[in-house]
Amino acid sequence: MITIPYITALTTYFSYGLLFAFGQFRDFFRKIFDWWRGNNLQGYAPIVLGLEDFYTRRLYLRIQDCFGRPISSPPDAWVNVVERVSKDNNKTLKRTTNVSRCLNLGSYNYLGFAAADEYCTPRVIDSMKKFSPSTCSTRTDGGTTTLHTELEECVADFVGKPAALVTGMGYATNSAILPSLIGKGGLIISDSLNHNSIVNGARGSGATVRVFQHNTPSHLESVLRENIAEGQPRTHRPWKKIMVIVEGIYSMEGELCKLPEIVAICKKYKAYVYLDEAHSIGAIGKTGRGVCELLGVDTADVDIMMGTFTKSFGSCGGYIAGSKEVIQYLKHTCPAHLYATSISPPAAQQIISAIKVILGQDGSNRGAQKLARIRENSNFFRSELQKMGFEVLGDNDSPVMPIMLYNPAKIPAFSRECLKQNLAVVTVAFPATPLLLARARICLSAAHTREDMIKALKVISSVGDMIGIKYFPAEPKKPQLEDGPVKLD
Amino acid sequence: MDATQIAIWNTTTEAVMNMVKSASDWITFAIDAPSARTVVFGVHIGGHLFVEGLLFVVILFLLSQKSYKPPKRPLTDKEIDELCDEWVPESLIPPITEDMKCEPPVLESAAGTHTVINGKEVVNFASANYLGIIGHEKLLESCTTSLEKYGVGSCGPRGFYGTIDVHLDCEAKIAKFLGTPDSILYSYGLSTMFSAIPAFCKKGDIVIADEGVNWGIQNGLFLSRSTIIYFKHNNMESLQNTLEKVTRDNKRAKKLRRYIVVEAVYQNSGQIAPLEEIIRLKEKYLFRVLLDESNSIGVLGSSGRGLTEHCRVPIEKIDIVMAAMGNALATEGGFCTGSTRVIDHQRLSSSGYVFSASLPPYLASAAITAINILEDSPQLITNLKKNISILHKGLSDIRGLEIASDKESPIVYLRLRKSTGSLKSDQQLLEDVVERLLKEENIFVTTSKRSTLDKCNLPTGIKYFVSAGHTESDLTKAYESMKRVAAKVLDGGD
Ligand SMILES: Cc1ncc(COP(=O)(O)O)c(C=O)c1O
Ligand SMILES: Cc1ncc(COP(=O)(O)O)c(C=O)c1O
Numbered sequence: 001m002i003t004i005p006y007i008t009a010l011t012t013y014f015s016y017g018l019l020f021a022f023g024q025f026r027d028f029f030r031k032i033f034d035w036w037r038g039n040n041l042q043g044y045a046p047i048v049l050g051l052e053d054f055y056t057r058r059l060y061l062r063i064q065d066c067f068g069r070p071i072s073s074p075p076d077a078w079v080n081v082v083e084r085v086s087k088d089n090n091k092t093l094k095r096t097t098n099v100s101r102c103l104n105l106g107s108y109n110y111l112g113f114a115a116a117d118e119y120c121t122p123r124v125i126d127s128m129k130k131f132s133p134s135t136c137s138t139r140t141d142g143g144t145t146t147l148h149t150e151l152e153e154c155v156a157d158f159v160g161k162p163a164a165l166v167t168g169m170g171y172a173t174n175s176a177i178l179p180s181l182i183g184k185g186g187l188i189i190s191d192s193l194n195h196n197s198i199v200n201g202a203r204g205s206g207a208t209v210r211v212f213q214h215n216t217p218s219h220l221e222s223v224l225r226e227n228i229a230e231g232q233p234r235t236h237r238p239w240k241k242i243m244v245i246v247e248g249i250y251s252m253e254g255e256l257c258k259l260p261e262i263v264a265i266c267k268k269y270k271a272y273v274y275l276d277e278a279h280s281i282g283a284i285g286k287t288g289r290g291v292c293e294l295l296g297v298d299t300a301d302v303d304i305m306m307g308t309f310t311k312s313f314g315s316c317g318g319y320i321a322g323s324k325e326v327i328q329y330l331k332h333t334c335p336a337h338l339y340a341t342s343i344s345p346p347a348a349q350q351i352i353s354a355i356k357v358i359l360g361q362d363g364s365n366r367g368a369q370k371l372a373r374i375r376e377n378s379n380f381f382r383s384e385l386q387k388m389g390f391e392v393l394g395d396n397d398s399p400v401m402p403i404m405l406y407n408p409a410k411i412p413a414f415s416r417e418c419l420k421q422n423l424a425v426v427t428v429a430f431p432a433t434p435l436l437l438a439r440a441r442i443c444l445s446a447a448h449t450r451e452d453m454i455k456a457l458k459v460i461s462s463v464g465d466m467i468g469i470k471y472f473p474a475e476p477k478k479p480q481l482e483d484g485p486v487k488l489d
Numbered sequence: 490m491d492a493t494q495i496a497i498w499n500t501t502t503e504a505v506m507n508m509v510k511s512a513s514d515w516i517t518f519a520i521d522a523p524s525a526r527t528v529v530f531g532v533h534i535g536g537h538l539f540v541e542g543l544l545f546v547v548i549l550f551l552l553s554q555k556s557y558k559p560p561k562r563p564l565t566d567k568e569i570d571e572l573c574d575e576w577v578p579e580s581l582i583p584p585i586t587e588d589m590k591c592e593p594p595v596l597e598s599a600a601g602t603h604t605v606i607n608g609k610e611v612v613n614f615a616s617a618n619y620l621g622i623i624g625h626e627k628l629l630e631s632c633t634t635s636l637e638k639y640g641v642g643s644c645g646p647r648g649f650y651g652t653i654d655v656h657l658d659c660e661a662k663i664a665k666f667l668g669t670p671d672s673i674l675y676s677y678g679l680s681t682m683f684s685a686i687p688a689f690c691k692k693g694d695i696v697i698a699d700e701g702v703n704w705g706i707q708n709g710l711f712l713s714r715s716t717i718i719y720f721k722h723n724n725m726e727s728l729q730n731t732l733e734k735v736t737r738d739n740k741r742a743k744k745l746r747r748y749i750v751v752e753a754v755y756q757n758s759g760q761i762a763p764l765e766e767i768i769r770l771k772e773k774y775l776f777r778v779l780l781d782e783s784n785s786i787g788v789l790g791s792s793g794r795g796l797t798e799h800c801r802v803p804i805e806k807i808d809i810v811m812a813a814m815g816n817a818l819a820t821e822g823g824f825c826t827g828s829t830r831v832i833d834h835q836r837l838s839s840s841g842y843v844f845s846a847s848l849p850p851y852l853a854s855a856a857i858t859a860i861n862i863l864e865d866s867p868q869l870i871t872n873l874k875k876n877i878s879i880l881h882k883g884l885s886d887i888r889g890l891e892i893a894s895d896k897e898s899p900i901v902y903l904r905l906r907k908s909t910g911s912l913k914s915d916q917q918l919l920e921d922v923v924e925r926l927l928k929e930e931n932i933f934v935t936t937s938k939r940s941t942l943d944k945c946n947l948p949t950g951i952k953y954f955v956s957a958g959h960t961e962s963d964l965t966k967a968y969e970s971m972k973r974v975a976a977k978v979l980d981g982g983d
Contacts, residue, residue, distance in 0.1 A: 241578040
C-alpha cells in the first residue's frame with residue numbers, strides 16, 4: 001500500500017488544481033475566439049467534445065516530449081534516442097537527425113533478447129527467408145506452418161501446460177480469449193490494477209465484472225463469498241462460472257502476485273484462475289518459467305495461463321496455455337485464431353530460439369546466466385535505490401521498480417534531467433496510474449552490466465536530489481523489504 | 490345496485506354513524522368538562538370535534554411512519570458457507586465435439602502462390618497474398634537488414650521507447666502513398682479495428698454499420714457502447730432508410746457524433762461497397778464514414794490505392810480509413826489514416842495503440858518495401874485484375890455453387906445454391922469439397938469459418954484468394970478441379 005505524505009498530497013493536489021484552472025482559463029478564451037471566428041464543423045459534431053480531451057490538450061501536450069521518444073537502434077541496454085524539437089510550445093515535435101546514446105532503463109527487455117543474438121538472429125533470418133515475414137492468412141485457413149505448430153508445443157512445454165495457442169499480439173490475446181471463455185451469466189473478478197487488455201476483454205465478454213483490491217487475497221475472498229451468496233444481479237440465479245483474473249508481475253507496481261493464497265481461495269470457492277504472465281514469464285523463476293515457479297504454485301492449479309512474447313523473449317505475440325480440451329475449444333472459437341493473420345514466422349522462430357537459450361538447449365549456459373543476472377541486477381538496483389532514500393515500490397526479484405514522484409511537475413523534470421545525463425527512463429502518470437501517484441518506472445535487463453547500473457544510480461541520485469524525490473531519509477528502515485514474501489530456495 | 494345491496498349499505502352506514510355518535514356521546518359524557526361546551530370563534534367545541542382532532546392526529550402519525558419493509562437479516566456466515574458449498578460452476582468449456590477436433594493443413598514452406606502441404610506441392614488460394622509478393626527478393630532483403638539492425642521485437646509500447654525510426658518512416662510512407670495528412674501504425678491487424686473504433690465512437694453516439702462487417706469491427710462497436718444500428722448487407726436502400734429514420738426519430742441526433750461503418754471489400758462476402766452512394770448519403774445526412782480497407786489496399790484502383798481510387802472519390806471525404814497490412818502488403822500489423830486531428834487523437838485514446846508493444850520494426854520495413862514494390866511495378870495490379878476476372882469467369886457455372894462476391898473482388902466467394910437447411914451440414918458439405926480439392930487436385934482453398942462470437946449471419950462459403958502471382962494454368966486448374974469435385978460431392982446434394 002502506498003501511503004502518501006500529507007504535505008506531498010497537498011502540493012500535488014494544488015499543482016493539479018492550478019493546471020486545471022489554467023487549462024479552463026485558456027479553454028474559455030479559446031471558445032470565445034472560436035465563436036468569433038465561426039466554426040468549421042459544417043453540421044458534424046466535433047470528434048472530441050469539451051472535456052473529453054482536456055487532459056490531453058492542457059496537461060499532456062505540455063510534457064509530451066517525455067513520451068514516445070523515437071529511437072534508432074534496438075531497445076537494448078543502450079539506445080540511440082533521436083532528438084526532437086518543437087517550434088510551437090511542445091504541441092508538435094519534429095524529429096532531428098541528432099541522436100544521443102543513452103542507457104536504457106525503459107524497455108521490457110528483461111533477458112536481453114531485444115538486440116541481435118548470436119543464437120537467435122541467424123535462425124530468425126533463416127526462417128524469414130524460408131517462410132517470408134507473413135503468411136497473409138489466418139491460422140485456420142492457410143496460416144499454420146510447421147513453425148507455428150512447433151512454437152505451440154514449445155510454449156506449452158515451457159510454461160508447463162498440456163497445450164497452448166499462440167496469437168500475433170498479447171493485447172488481442174486477452175481481449176479475444178476472454179469473450180470465448182466466459183459470457184453472459186458469468187462473473188469475472190479482476191484485480192483492480194489489471195492491464196487494459198484484460199479490462200477490454202472482460203468488458204467485451206458480456207460477463208459481470210467485479211473488482212477486488214489490488215493483490216489482496218482477503219478482499220478477493222469476501223468478494224467471492226458475497227457474490228456467490230447473491231447470485232446474478234436482479235435474477236439471483238447462481239452464476240454460471242466465476243473467473244478470477246490476476247497478473248504475475250504488475251507492470252506499474254513491480255509487485256508479484258500473491259498467487260499461492262489466491263489459488264487456494266479460488267480452489268475453495270470453485271472459481272477458475274486466469275493468470276496473465278506478460279511481465280513475469282521468462283523473467284523470474286529459477287528456469288524462467290514465471291511466477292508459478294518462483295512461488296511454488298503447481299501450474300495444474302491455474303486453469304488458464306496467458307502471457308506475451310514482447311517482453312522477455314524480445315519478439316511479438318501472446319499465448320494461452322491450458323488443458324488440451326480448452327485449447328481445442330479455443331482454436332474452434334477464438335476470433336484471434338480464426339480471423340487474425342497468424343504470428344509472423346520469424347517472430348515465432350525468435351520465441352522458439354529464445355526458449356531454447358533459456359532452457360540451455362542451445363548447448364550453452366547463457367540462459368542460466370541471463371536469469372541469474374536479471375535477478376542479481378534487480379535486487380542490487382532496488383536495494384541501492386532504497387538506501388538512497390527513494391520510495392521504491394514492488395517486491396524483490398521483480399525487474400520492474402517504480403520510483404514515486406507524486407508531483408506533476410516532477411514528471412517532466414525527472415525525465416528531462418535524466419535524458420540530459422544520457423539516461424532513458426519512463427515516467428508514468430494519469431491515466432495509467434491514479435492521479436496522485438505519478439511515478440518513474442525502471443525496468444532492468446540482464447543486458448545491463450554492473451558499470452551501467454552504477455552510472456544509472458549516480459544519475460538518478462543526483463536528479464533525485466535536484467527535484468526532491470527522496471521521500472525517505474537515506475538508509476531507512478526499509479519496510480518493504482521485510483514483507484517481501486519471496487525468497488528463492 | 491339492487492335493493493338488498495342498498496339495504497345493506499344503508500344499515501352499515503347507519504351502524505357506523507351510530508357508533509361514532511355513541512362514541513362521541515360517551516366521550517362528551519366522560520369528559521364532561523367545561524371545554525365540551527366552550528365556543529371558540531363562534532364554533533361549539535362539541536365532542537365530535539374532539540374525535541375528529543384525534544383522527545387527524547392518528548392519520549398524521551400513520552403518514553409519518555415508513556412503509557412496511559420486511560426486516561433485513563443479512564445472511565449469516567454459516568448460510569454463506571452453505572451457499573458457497575452448494576454452488577456448482579459450469580465447466581470452463583462446453584463438451585468437445587468432433588468438428589472442434591479438425592486441424593487445419595500445415596504448410597511446410599512459405600505461403601506463396603505455390604506451397605507444400607504433406608510433402609506435396611499445391612496451388613495456394615488460401616493466402617491473401619494479393620500482389621504475390623510473399624518471398625519477394627526486395628522484401629526479404631529489407632527484412633534481413635532490419636532484423637540485423639533492430640532485432641525482432643520492440644520490447645515496449647510506442648510511448649515508452651517502443652517508437653523506432655522505421656515506424657515513423659512507415660507512417661509517413663503510408664500517408665504519402667494514400668494522399669492523407671498522417672497515419673498511425675498498429676501492431677496487429679485485428680486490433681486496428683477494435684481499438685480505433687472505440688477511440689471515436691463513445692457512449693451515446695450513433696453508429697450505422699453494415700450487418701456483414703467482420704468480427705474486429707463488431708467487437709469495436711460493442712466496446713464503444715454507442716447506439717448501433719445495422720443495415721442490410723451492402724444494401725444502399727436500407728442504409729438510406731436507416732439514416733432517414735435515425736435522423737428523423739432522434740431530435741438530438743444533430744448534436745451527437747454520427748458514423749457509418751463499412752468495409753471496402755467485405756471479408757465475409759467479397760462484396761464491394763458502393764462508395765459514391767455512401768458518400769452521397771453521408772453528405773446528405775451529415776455522418777462521418779469509417780472505412781475498413783483491409784482487402785482493397787493494393788488491390789482496387791488503377792495504382793492500388795484502394796476503394797477511393799476505384800470509385801474516384803477523393804480520400805479526404807472518408808474521415809477514417811483503417812486497414813490490416815496482413816493482406817496485399819504481405820506483412821503484419823495495421824494502420825489508420827486520415828486528418829492530423831483524427832490520428833493525433835488515437836495516439837492517446839486508442840487502447841490497442843497505447844497499451845501494446847509496437848509493431849516489430851522489420852514488419853514496418855516490410856510494409857515500406859511492399860509499398861515501394863507496388864509503386865515500382867504497376868503490372869502487379871494489372872495481373873491481379875486479369876487473374877480475378879479469369880477465375881471469376883471460370884467459377885461462374887459450377888454445379889450447386891454460385892458466386893456471391895463482386896466481380897472485381899480479390900476474394901472469390903462461392904456459396905451453395907441451395908442450402909441443405911442447417912448451417913452445420915452446409916459447412917460440412919463445403920468442408921468436404923475443400924478437402925477433396927486439396928487431396929485429389931492439389932488445390933488449397935478454404936471455407937469461411939465463423940466463431941460462435943461472430944454476429945454476422947451471411948451464408949458461409951468457399952473462398953479463393955486470388956494473387957497476381959498465380960499463373961494462367963494455376964487458375965485453369967483451380968476452376969476445372971472445382972467443376973470435377975463439385976460434380977462428385979454436390980450431385981447427391983440437390
Ligand atoms: C480544440 C483546440 N482548441 C484549442 C487548442 C489550443 O489552444 P491554445 O492555443 O490556447 O493552447 C487546441 C490545441 O491542441 C485544440 O485542440
Ligand atoms: C499484463 C499485460 N498483458 C498484456 C499486455 C499486452 O501485450 P502486448 O504488448 O504483446 O500486446 C501487456 C503489455 O504491456 C501487459 O502488461
